[in-house]
Amino acid sequence: xxxxxxxxxxxxxxxxxxxxxxxxxxxxxxxxxxxxxxxxxxxxxxxxxxxxxxxxxxxxxxxxxxxxxxxxxxxxxxxxxxxxxxxxxxxxxxxxxxxxxxxxxxxxxxxxxxxxxxxxxxxxxxxxxxxxxxxxxxxxxxxxxxxxxxxxxxxxxxxxxxxxxxxxxxxxxxxxxxxxxxxxxxxxxxxxxxxxxxxxxxxxxxxxxxxxxxxxxxxxxxxxxxxxxxxxxxxxxxxxxxxxxxxxxxxxxxxxxxx
Amino acid sequence: xxxxxxxxxxxxxxxxxxxxxxxxxxxxxxxxxxxxxxxxxxxxxxxxxxxxxxxxxxxxxxxxxxxxxxxxxxxxxxxxxxxxxxxxxxxxxxxxxxxxxxxxxxxxxxxxxxxxxxxxxxxxxxxxxxxxxxxxxxxxxxxxxxxxxxxxxxxxxxxxxxxxxxxxxxxxxxxxxxxxxxxxxxxxxxxxxxxxxxxxxxxxxxxxxxxxxxxxxxxxxxx
Numbered sequence: 001x002x003x004x005x006x007x008x009x010x011x012x013x014x015x016x017x018x019x020x021x022x023x024x025x026x027x028x029x030x031x032x033x034x035x036x037x038x039x040x041x042x043x044x045x046x047x048x049x050x051x052x053x054x055x056x057x058x059x060x061x062x063x064x065x066x067x068x069x070x071x072x073x074x075x076x077x078x079x080x081x082x083x084x085x086x087x088x089x090x091x092x093x094x095x096x097x098x099x100x101x102x103x104x105x106x107x108x109x110x111x112x113x114x115x116x117x118x119x120x121x122x123x124x125x126x127x128x129x130x131x132x133x134x135x136x137x138x139x140x141x142x143x144x145x146x147x148x149x150x151x152x153x154x155x156x157x158x159x160x161x162x163x164x165x166x167x168x169x170x171x172x173x174x175x176x177x178x179x180x181x182x183x184x185x186x187x188x189x190x191x192x193x194x195x196x197x198x199x200x201x202x203x204x205x206x207x208x209x210x211x212x213x214x215x216x217x218x219x220x221x222x223x224x225x226x227x228x229x230x231x232x233x234x235x236x237x238x239x240x241x242x243x244x245x246x247x248x249x250x251x252x253x254x255x256x257x258x259x
Numbered sequence: 260x261x262x263x264x265x266x267x268x269x270x271x272x273x274x275x276x277x278x279x280x281x282x283x284x285x286x287x288x289x290x291x292x293x294x295x296x297x298x299x300x301x302x303x304x305x306x307x308x309x310x311x312x313x314x315x316x317x318x319x320x321x322x323x324x325x326x327x328x329x330x331x332x333x334x335x336x337x338x339x340x341x342x343x344x345x346x347x348x349x350x351x352x353x354x355x356x357x358x359x360x361x362x363x364x365x366x367x368x369x370x371x372x373x374x375x376x377x378x379x380x381x382x383x384x385x386x387x388x389x390x391x392x393x394x395x396x397x398x399x400x401x402x403x404x405x406x407x408x409x410x411x412x413x414x415x416x417x418x419x420x421x422x423x424x425x426x427x428x429x430x431x432x433x434x435x436x437x438x439x440x441x442x443x444x445x446x447x448x449x450x451x452x453x454x455x456x457x458x459x460x461x462x463x464x465x466x467x468x469x470x471x472x473x474x475x476x477x478x479x480x481x482x
Binding site: 073 | 266267269273277321325327331335340341343344345426427428429430433441443444445446447
């Protein structure tokens with residue numbers, strides 16, 4: 001009776017070991033969803049330089065902010081809006097007041113061949129709305145996603161908010177809004193420039209930048225959180241280095257002056 | 260294909276099964292044969308996760324396990340990290356939402372064991388532990404197996420609770436179901452499709468197995 005039991009215990013232990021991964025302890029970085037593609041490239045560059053593995057968690061800045069307040073074990077937080085980062089610093093949950101790492105832009109993203117044309121002044125959107133050709137239009141949730149708030153401001157500035165309000169679908173974050181915009185079930189959306197520049201998206205949709213003065217600037221700040229270790233700090237430094245800045249510039253971020 | 264996420268899901272499913280196996284056998288036997296006040300209420304409570312929206316369970320767990328709660332605070336003072344956004348937190352959530360899936364099939368199969376069989380065993384002078392091992396468990400095994408299979412498959416697929424209390428950390432709380440959601444947002448339809456196909460296959464195999472081992476109506480066991 002004992003041998004099979006021991007064999008079972010052993011095989012369970014072995015199975016458990018096989019399923020376990022060797023990256024426990026590597027830095028966990030919480031990042032705004034507009035960084036989805038850019039930050040993956042930065043992390044790959046960091047790893048290639050011998051900096052080690054970095055675990056990336058993407059979401060809307062507001063949601064990540066809430067999770068950090070609730071004790072999520074992140075070491076570094078890259079917010080799409082500096083407000084959230086500063087609030088964490090004021091709450092004493094960070095090691096510093098952070099660094100501005102880029103200014104983001106928004107624009108209109110439409111699937112090719114649809115009724116909407118992408119143009120900077122949103123004239124195509126206004127026309128399509130007047131013609132009743134827009135059933136669904138995607139933005140990130142303005143309640144907790146900075147890119148959603150800026151999309152709302154831009155649509156208000158264009159005088160389209162009241163007409164489009166009832167037709168909006170809200171992504172949990174700006175990456176989901178982009179996915180909705182190109183899903184074929186919506187006629188378009190207002191999303192982050194950095195996402196539209198990613199290879200995965202660029203070939204699937206047409207994009208036009210909305211004038212930067214139509215909305216409050218997306219000043220994106222990152223902060224080192226209270227529990228951050230040496231490896232996290234190394235990634236934080238790497239993000240401020242020339243290689244990472246070059247990647248951010250390629251993804252359409254306006255860079256702050258070199259620190 | 261996000262292998263770490265699949266591994267993590269399998270680990271979570273395995274751990275949930277290991278916790279619920281003894282718990283389910285004990286609870287299933289107690290509910291099958293016990294007569295006590297408030298039994299109906301207890302059964303209703305244990306069945307609640309069947310109808311409760313996962314986000315409701317997730318919300319309460321987040322509140323109960325967060326750094327502000329007594330449990331969360333106590334756990335943090337011992338381990339140094341919060342229960343929410345950790346594998347252990349997911350395991351607790353997973354055990355809770357699987358309670359009905361584990362207990363109900365076991366309870367049904369214990370109920371099907373005739374009273375005379377257990378009385379005969381007692382009369383023969385067998386100890387309670389021996390009766391459990393030699394009589395009850397062998398008779399109830401289809402229900403136990405079916406409970407474990409359902410628990411396993413259900414854990415792999417759970418999304419709402421995991422999204423709310425997990426935080427999607429690779430290698431710790433990013434399960435395969437979350438990874439699919441994540442890949443769709445990253446416009447990686449190919450990977451999402453592959454992972455969905457794997458989950459579809461596993462779920463189909465699990466549900467098929469649970470129907471296969473269900474005793475057919477023609478074969479009623481008489482002691």
